[in-house]
Amino acid sequence: MSNPSIIPPTERGYTTPDVFVTTDWLAKHIDDPNVRVVDTDTPEMYDEGHIPGAVNPVDHYYKTSLEDRTHIQDPEQFAQTMTDLGIGDETTVIGYNREGGVYAFRLMWALHYYGHSNVKVLDGGLEKWEAEGRATTKKPYSAAGTVGQFTAKANSEIFASRERVISAIDDENTILLDVRTDDEWTGKNKRGGPRGGRIPGAVHLEWTNFMTDSEVPVLKTADEIRKILAEHGVTTDKNVITY
Numbered sequence: 001m002s003n004p005s006i007i008p009p010t011e012r013g014y015t016t017p018d019v020f021v022t023t024d025w026l027a028k029h030i031d032d033p034n035v036r037v038v039d040t041d042t043p044e045m046y047d048e049g050h051i052p053g054a055v056n057p058v059d060h061y062y063k064t065s066l067e068d069r070t071h072i073q074d075p076e077q078f079a080q081t082m083t084d085l086g087i088g089d090e091t092t093v094i095g096y097n098r099e100g101g102v103y104a105f106r107l108m109w110a111l112h113y114y115g116h117s118n119v120k121v122l123d124g125g126l127e128k129w130e131a132e133g134r135a136t137t138k139k140p141y142s143a144a145g146t147v148g149q150f151t152a153k154a155n156s157e158i159f160a161s162r163e164r165v166i167s168a169i170d171d172e173n174t175i176l177l178d179v180r181t182d183d184e185w186t187g188k189n190k191r192g193g194p195r196g197g198r199i200p201g202a203v204h205l206e207w208t209n210f211m212t213d214s215e216v217p218v219l220k221t222a223d224e225i226r227k228i229l230a231e232h233g234v235t236t237d238k239n240v241i242t243y
Contacts, residue, residue: 006218009123013222019108020123021094023132026051036087036143038095039126040103049136051096051129055085055143060103062110069192075152078114082150086143089116089151096122096129100211101219113159114152127216160241169201174239176202177232199243203232 009020021029029035030053037054039046046056062078063069073081087093093111095104104121111119122129130136160168168174176199183189185204187196198204210225211217219225234240 006124006128006216007221009219012219015222019120021120022123023129023134026094026122026129027134032092034090035092035094036085036147037122038085038087038093038104038107040095040097040107045098047138047140049138051126052135052137052139053141054096055141057081057085057107060106062106072110072113075114075154078110079150079152082111082116082152083147084144086146087116087150088147089149091118091147093119094122095119096125098126100208100217101125102207109158113155115155116150124216124218128218131216160243165199165241165243168239168241169199171239173237174241175234177234177240177242178202178204179207179242180204181206202243203234205229205232205234 008022009017026037030037030051037051039050039054039056040060041056042060043056043058046054050056058081059066061069062073062081064071064073064077072078082088093107093116095101095107097103101121104125108119108121111117124131126136165176168176178185178198181189182204184191184196185198185206187198190196205228209228210220212220220228229235
């Protein structure tokens with residue numbers, strides 16, 4: 001059923017290809033009790049159709065509140081969010097979304113930040129799943145109360161504090177990589193904040209540049225991504241802080 005025009009993740013040259021699962025893998029494991037599929041798009045998009053058994057977070061940005069859109073949820077709130085999604089300490093989490101993996105990767109980072117590394121992204125997302133004729137549903141799914149408690153333990157190693165970012169501005173060994181949209185970079189789109197614009201000295205490369213331009217967008221090969229990054233001065237000898 002797989003699309004032969006899409007190079008499998010294991011053949012794209014990634015250092016860690018195991019951060020992905022394929023649609024074939026998910027189809028075989030979708031009913032495993034220890035696997036939790038998370039549709040990371042908005043509730044409106046989820047309601048239009050999703051992978052059977054997929055849960056949907058109330059807030060796919062995992063921010064503290066609707067009023068404070070600056071910070072990730074604190075450990076207690078994040079643990080409750082995950083528990084409500086049916087995610088416990090032993091759960092294998094599979095995230096997906098539409099039009100590339102931006103929110104699925106956000107979920108991956110948030111889980112890694114709170115000490116849960118058993119999380120993967122569905123390669124090709126919902127587009128690939130549907131292109132292969134696999135079933136979708138509009139029926140909402142709740143997994144709350146199906147697993148034990150989620151333990152959140154922050155990992156400061158993968159978080160850049162305000163102080164760390166400020167010190168990086170004049171550090172020639174560190175690259176600040178702005179992967180937001182062009183309008184956010186220029187300040188036209190303030191995303192609800194009081195000011196628009198960018199961090200001084202940052203390099204701009206919208207995240208969509210790393211995705212293939214196709215009906216089923218997937219992450220480009222490692223060589224393609226390295227070439228794009230190198231053209232913008234982002235090389236392996238630099239420390240990189242993204243935002």
